[in-house]
Amino acid sequence: MRLSRGQMQAFEQQGFLVLPGLFTPREVEVLRAALAPLFAEESPANVREKLSGEVRTAMGLHLRSPAYAKLVRHPRLLAPAFQLLGDGLYAQQVKVNVKAAFEGEAWQWHYDFATHHHEDGVPEPLALNLHVFLDEVNEFNGPLYFVPGSQRHGPAPCELDSVSTSYPLWVVERATVAHLVAAHGIVSATGAAGTALIFGDCLVHASPPNLSPWNRRIFSLIANPIANRQTRFARPDYKHHRDFTPLTVLADDCLVAAAAA
Amino acid sequence: MRLSRGQMQAFEQQGFLVLPGLFTPREVEVLRAALAPLFAEESPANVREKLSGEVRTAMGLHLRSPAYAKLVRHPRLLAPAFQLLGDGLYAQQVKVNVKAAFEGEAWQWHYDFATHHHEDGVPEPLALNLHVFLDEVNEFNGPLYFVPGSQRHGPAPCELDSVSTSYPLWVVERATVAHLVAAHGIVSATGAAGTALIFGDCLVHASPPNLSPWNRRIFSLIANPIANRQTRFARPDYKHHRDFTPLTVLADDCLVAAAAA
Numbered sequence: 001m002r003l004s005r006g007q008m009q010a011f012e013q014q015g016f017l018v019l020p021g022l023f024t025p026r027e028v029e030v031l032r033a034a035l036a037p038l039f040a041e042e043s044p045a046n047v048r049e050k051l052s053g054e055v056r057t058a059m060g061l062h063l064r065s066p067a068y069a070k071l072v073r074h075p076r077l078l079a080p081a082f083q084l085l086g087d088g089l090y091a092q093q094v095k096v097n098v099k100a101a102f103e104g105e106a107w108q109w110h111y112d113f114a115t116h117h118h119e120d121g122v123p124e125p126l127a128l129n130l131h132v133f134l135d136e137v138n139e140f141n142g143p144l145y146f147v148p149g150s151q152r153h154g155p156a157p158c159e160l161d162s163v164s165t166s167y168p169l170w171v172v173e174r175a176t177v178a179h180l181v182a183a184h185g186i187v188s189a190t191g192a193a194g195t196a197l198i199f200g201d202c203l204v205h206a207s208p209p210n211l212s213p214w215n216r217r218i219f220s221l222i223a224n225p226i227a228n229r230q231t232r233f234a235r236p237d238y239k240h241h242r243d244f245t246p247l248t249v250l251a252d253d254c255l256v257a258a259a260a261a
Numbered sequence: 262m263r264l265s266r267g268q269m270q271a272f273e274q275q276g277f278l279v280l281p282g283l284f285t286p287r288e289v290e291v292l293r294a295a296l297a298p299l300f301a302e303e304s305p306a307n308v309r310e311k312l313s314g315e316v317r318t319a320m321g322l323h324l325r326s327p328a329y330a331k332l333v334r335h336p337r338l339l340a341p342a343f344q345l346l347g348d349g350l351y352a353q354q355v356k357v358n359v360k361a362a363f364e365g366e367a368w369q370w371h372y373d374f375a376t377h378h379h380e381d382g383v384p385e386p387l388a389l390n391l392h393v394f395l396d397e398v399n400e401f402n403g404p405l406y407f408v409p410g411s412q413r414h415g416p417a418p419c420e421l422d423s424v425s426t427s428y429p430l431w432v433v434e435r436a437t438v439a440h441l442v443a444a445h446g447i448v449s450a451t452g453a454a455g456t457a458l459i460f461g462d463c464l465v466h467a468s469p470p471n472l473s474p475w476n477r478r479i480f481s482l483i484a485n486p487i488a489n490r491q492t493r494f495a496r497p498d499y500k501h502h503r504d505f506t507p508l509t510v511l512a513d514d515c516l517v518a519a520a521a522a
Binding site: 101102106108109139140145174177178181182186188206208209211212213214 | 362363367369370400401406435438439442443447449467469470472473474475
């Protein structure tokens with residue numbers, strides 16, 4: 001797994017990359033099978049929807065599940081991150097974002113660095129968000145909407161929103177969103193289960209609720225250079241991990257070898 | 262304006278038809294220009310969003326605006342309805358559904374006949390919903406989602422929802438939506454301003470909120486055979502008009518001739 005020069009340039013320009021079929025159906029099945037017991041846990045690391053009580057985000061998963069402990073060290077997921085950032089990275093946040101069929105709510109326009117910077121004192125917008133689709137993500141079940149190229153404007157003005165949804169979020173002001181969208185438009189990131197998606201810390205994104213009867217579960221590892229680690233420690237470990245050991249890779253078949261063992 | 266045999270068959274199978282470019286940019290401009298004063302009126306026929314107070318639906322427009330009085334008698338809009346239903350039709354409901362940029366909320370899964378039948382005693386699911394896009398409708402600004410072919414199953418089981426949104430609505434039960442979507446999938450109806458859209462009274466549809474900075478305004482005329490008219494009169498006239506005079510057509514240039522006059 002190595003990004004081509006074209007992919008590196010596209011990431012620079014657009015702020016994200018979609019990598020279809022990065023994980024096999026069998027690997028996805030291993031990751032899916034691990035979720036039900038994790039979601040059933042009564043844990044503050046399981047953030048639930050305001051209305052339905054369904055799990056919206058299950059966090060700290062590499063510390064709660066052998067399969068996800070392997071995924072955060074998977075060579076196909078980490079190689080692009082090492083290529084873009086170098087290899088001194090720690091696992092800043094590890095989660096599965098769920099949009100349950102009929103229930104999953106919207107995320108307002110935001111970019112990840114706003115929260116990492118304001119809440120955790122991360123100095124620079126260097127972190128990468130590495131996603132793996134655990135379900136097909138399509139137009140109807142709550143895909144991520146990106147403003148491609150918005151990261152090139154640097155960190156956008158934002159404000160803390162603790163009203164709209166079940167998770168307090170630093171959101172981008174509407175006038176700024178309108179300005180960026182007028183320049184760059186909006187694209188949605190869709191694909192089959194097993195697709196990976198990489199995007200940077202300043203890319204402005206949102207996602208609509210899931211009105212469809214199809215679940216939409218996406219794994220997310222935020223990998224941040226150790227040299228750029230958090231400087232404030234107000235949030236719990238599951239929201240920003242304090243283990244700054246560099247991520248290293250396991251074997252390419254680690255997910256399925258584990259399942260067979 | 263006459264539907265082809267292929268279009269008639271597609272309507273029969275899918276339950277809807279998209280007619281791109283049915284109205285010109287100049288005609289759309291006339292219709293748009295009429296909206297601001299209508300939306301500013303303090304009227305129960307202007308239904309507003311729960312949260313923002315923005316107009317969500319402005320009803321009874323053919324009685325409130327010369328431009329919309331012409332649109333409900335426009336030959337390009339009525340010809341397909343006459344072809345599908347015969348020419349003894351009345352204007353049952355006339356409105357502009359708005360999804361304001363950043364504000365417009367979702368509509369849950371429903372079909373129009375459920376409300377016309379339960380609230381107004383319309384005997385049979387014959388009415389047609391004739392839409393004209395007043396803005397571009399795209400994936401991001403709250404398009405209609407259809408379950409194509411769902412109308413062939415007849416009226417689906419439903420229940421009254423007066424909680425989710427700003428307008429009480431007879432919605433389709435989730436198990437039924439899941440069953441229909443498993444058989445038929447979901448499609449979204451998108452197109453440039455001036456596009457028309459025709460769909461029937463049993464077609465199951467929903468629409469997501471508008472997270473984008475783009476307004477999404479759609480004109481809607483529900484045309485119902487006079488022989489199938491309402492038998493209960495509990496709702497106000499602007500929700501179901503009581504004038505059963507047959508709709509007749511004006512000249513093809515009526516919208517722009519009016520603007521010039």
